Amino acid sequence: xxxxxxxxxxxxxxxxxxxxxxxxxxxxxxxxxxxxxxxxxxxxxxxxxxxxxxxxxxxxxxxxxxxxxxxxxxxxxxxxxxxxxxxxxxxxxxxxxxxxxxxxxxxxxxxxxxxxxxxxxxxxxxxxxxxxxxxxxxxxxxxxxxxxxxxxxxxxxxxxxxxxxxxxxxxxxxxxxxxxxxxxxxxxxxxxxxxxxxxxxxxxxxxxxxxxxxxxxxxxxxxxxxxxxxxxxxxxxxxxxxxxxxxxxxxxxxxxxxxxxxxxxxxxxxxxxxxxxxxxxxxxxxxxxxxxxxxxxxxxxxxxxxxxxxxxxxxxxxxxxxxxxxx
Amino acid sequence: xxxxxxxxxxxxxxxxxxxxxxxxxxxxxxxxxxxxxxxxxxxxxxxxxxxxxxxxxxxxxxxxxxxxxxxxxxxxxxxxxxxxxxxxxxxxxxxxxxxxxxxxxxxxxxxxxxxxxxxxxxxxxxxxxxxxxxxxxxxxxxxxxxxxxxxxxxxxxxxxxxxxxxxxxxxxxxxxxxxxxxxxxxxxxxxxxxxxxxxxxxxxxxxxxxxxxxxxxxxxxxxxxxxxxxxxxxxxxxxxxxxxxxxxxxxxxxxxxxxxxxxxxxxxxxxxxxxxxxxxxxxxxxxxxxxxxxxxxxxxxxxxxxxxxxxxxxxxxxxxxxxxxxxxxxxxxxxxxxxxxxxx
Numbered sequence: 001x002x003x004x005x006x007x008x009x010x011x012x013x014x015x016x017x018x019x020x021x022x023x024x025x026x027x028x029x030x031x032x033x034x035x036x037x038x039x040x041x042x043x044x045x046x047x048x049x050x051x052x053x054x055x056x057x058x059x060x061x062x063x064x065x066x067x068x069x070x071x072x073x074x075x076x077x078x079x080x081x082x083x084x085x086x087x088x089x090x091x092x093x094x095x096x097x098x099x100x101x102x103x104x105x106x107x108x109x110x111x112x113x114x115x116x117x118x119x120x121x122x123x124x125x126x127x128x129x130x131x132x133x134x135x136x137x138x139x140x141x142x143x144x145x146x147x148x149x150x151x152x153x154x155x156x157x158x159x160x161x162x163x164x165x166x167x168x169x170x171x172x173x174x175x176x177x178x179x180x181x182x183x184x185x186x187x188x189x190x191x192x193x194x195x196x197x198x199x200x201x202x203x204x205x206x207x208x209x210x211x212x213x214x215x216x217x218x219x220x221x222x223x224x225x226x227x228x229x230x231x232x233x234x235x236x237x238x239x240x241x242x243x244x245x246x247x248x249x250x251x252x253x254x255x256x257x258x259x260x261x262x263x264x265x266x267x268x269x270x271x272x273x274x275x276x277x278x279x280x281x282x283x284x285x286x287x288x289x290x291x292x293x294x295x296x297x298x299x300x301x302x303x304x305x306x307x308x309x310x311x312x313x314x315x316x317x318x319x320x321x322x323x324x325x326x327x
Numbered sequence: 328x329x330x331x332x333x334x335x336x337x338x339x340x341x342x343x344x345x346x347x348x349x350x351x352x353x354x355x356x357x358x359x360x361x362x363x364x365x366x367x368x369x370x371x372x373x374x375x376x377x378x379x380x381x382x383x384x385x386x387x388x389x390x391x392x393x394x395x396x397x398x399x400x401x402x403x404x405x406x407x408x409x410x411x412x413x414x415x416x417x418x419x420x421x422x423x424x425x426x427x428x429x430x431x432x433x434x435x436x437x438x439x440x441x442x443x444x445x446x447x448x449x450x451x452x453x454x455x456x457x458x459x460x461x462x463x464x465x466x467x468x469x470x471x472x473x474x475x476x477x478x479x480x481x482x483x484x485x486x487x488x489x490x491x492x493x494x495x496x497x498x499x500x501x502x503x504x505x506x507x508x509x510x511x512x513x514x515x516x517x518x519x520x521x522x523x524x525x526x527x528x529x530x531x532x533x534x535x536x537x538x539x540x541x542x543x544x545x546x547x548x549x550x551x552x553x554x555x556x557x558x559x560x561x562x563x564x565x566x567x568x569x570x571x572x573x574x575x576x577x578x579x580x581x582x583x584x585x586x587x588x589x590x591x592x593x594x595x596x597x598x599x600x601x602x603x604x605x606x607x608x609x610x611x612x613x614x615x616x617x618x619x620x621x622x623x624x625x626x627x628x629x630x631x632x633x634x635x636x637x638x639x640x641x642x643x644x645x646x647x648x649x650x651x652x653x654x655x656x657x658x659x660x661x662x663x664x665x666x667x668x669x670x671x
Contacts, residue, residue, distance in 0.1 A: 025457070058487070063446045063480035070450020073435060074385075076457055078450075093477075097440050098447065107418040108642035109430045141643050165645035193648030240648045 009151035028081030100142030132262035149213035156190030201229030219315035264292035368565030371590035375538025390425035392437030415631035445481035471502025520557035532562030
């Protein structure tokens with residue numbers, strides 16, 4: 001077991017699947033020549049190992065996704081990289097009207113086994129390059145949506161996504177690429193659609209995913225020193241959404257906060273809150289709270305950017321508020 | 328082509344014409360709903376083009392797709408049942424008029440977002456090269472598609488990777504109701520391919536043999552690895568854009584003038600009769616047979632049941648996740664169904 005970065009975990013998943021299955025190809029903008037392998041260097045070096053199967057494409061996301069759909073229909077397993085999730089909007093018709101529709105609309109006769117990998121989140125890149133579309137993507141029947149938070153999950157989930165016979169949108173938070181974690185040297189898979197308890201605690205349930213898991217775990221450490229133990233549920237897959245652990249956890253702790261980076265209104269958190277109260281209303285000692293991003297187009301200025309985003313201290317504050325209130 | 332093959336082209340065109348007229352009739356009787364885009368007047372394009380391809384060449388089309396389905400050999404019964412939204416339809420009633428498909432016949436479907444299927448066709452062509460097979464792809468669109476981004480993105484990609492795909496543009500001179508000169512700066516559509524350094528040809532879309540010959544040449548070329556091509560077929564729609572179109576925007580004189588050059592009667596008079604390849608008795612027999620076939624397709628569709636309600640959630644995913652309910656979250660099915668919006 002070695003400690004590797006999130007980026008390296010993704011690369012290992014790609015390498016293993018490329019080696020295992022000759023139908024796997026990897027396409028994207030600037031993933032071969034530029035800087036030796038991608039704007040975020042996930043594919044660095046792979047083109048030499050797998051000649052002809054890692055290819056640079058035109059800057060035309062509607063074609064990157066659409067050509068991959070067509071290839072997938074005929075049995076190829078394309079993994080396409082959309083340089084940032086913001087550019088996925090250019091391919092929205094292909095994602096929503098084509099990738100997600102084919103299997104059902106054609107009565108099960110067409111499969112679309114493809115993966116769209118894309119970095120989301122922020123990094124001093126201003127309004128058009130700092131977004132999260134978790135709620136949009138997770139609302140589409142026919143699409144699967146995955147967002148790992150740790151290198152271990154990133155590797156196991158990406159391998160499963162590549163082997164899956166449905167279109168999978170695989171969200172990678174920009175701030176996670178350099179984070180490190182233990183990853184086994186031996187092969188393993190993590191099934192799609194299964195949430196994971198990342199921390200056991202008795203006092204309050206936090207349901208979260210992606211970068212906000214890291215912030216929540218920091219908050220949990222702070223709170224543990226005060227004697228408050230968080231039960232932390234990492235969703236890992238956003239569609240289909242596995243809330244079984246979260247519901248079970250709420251029945252135990254009787255309190256819950258949903259923590260997400262994206263915009264609060266009509267966010268994925270709203271759906272999770274609705275489902276939790278439908279399933280566990282009589283177990284709740286307090287209204288379920290949300291920690292989320294502020295609803296503004298992301299400013300460039302450092303202080304303003306930080307002000308829009310949730311961090312560990314926001315989770316701590318929300319937990320304090322909930323624990324202080326007597327209902 | 329021998330006599331039998333030529334007569335077959337005629338029969339296919341007549342079948343499409345009669346089928347479309349019957350579809351319009353069934354639409355008026357409310358047996359068919361939603362959108363219904365008829366192919367009258369354009370029959371020579373589909374029939375000529377597909378006659379020049381192998382049965383295992385891949386086909387992807389726009390939503391004016393009944394003619395392609397029939398020319399590819401899909402049963403008229405199944406096509407009519409699909410228009411009805413019945414279980415005996417080509418996609419069991421899931422897709423309707425705009426999404427006829429039969430993967431076993433390499434017909435990957437009709438697509439309803441203008442230009443949306445061009446990248447898919449390009450991807451199918453990539454798969455053929457990846458799998459080192461010599462199948463080619465025919466991708467059909469209307470000229471209205473040639474202004475949208477995916478048109479240029481797909482042509483660039485296909486040319487860049489030298490993929491075996493023919494982009495067939497049916498230039499019926501109206502994008503829905505908007506005339507070509509109003510929607511496109513370039514009115515000789517084939518020229519748009521030249522911007523992508525792509526081989527481009529223009530043909531008379533009312534001449535079934537011209538369509539056959541043009542596609543045959545381009546198919547050979549693509550099969551030899553010489554890359555993609557664009558073929559512009561100049562044609563005309565004899566009916567409105569869809570059954571919802573009152574067709575007031577096209578000049579009456581233009582429509583009647585275009586109908587003088589009917590692809591079916593032109594082929595019958597200028598080729599089949601002229602070369603003594605067919606007799607009037609045979610023509611009458613074909614008409615009778617085709618009408619019987621189309622009547623049978625209506626009878627089949629009428630008899631075919633609606634899809635069972637309990638199949639609604641089938642096939643949303645090829646790999647459904649265990650225990651995850653269809654609305655998105657993992658909840659026990661018993662508690663889930665009432666949670667669907669319909670039931671409050």
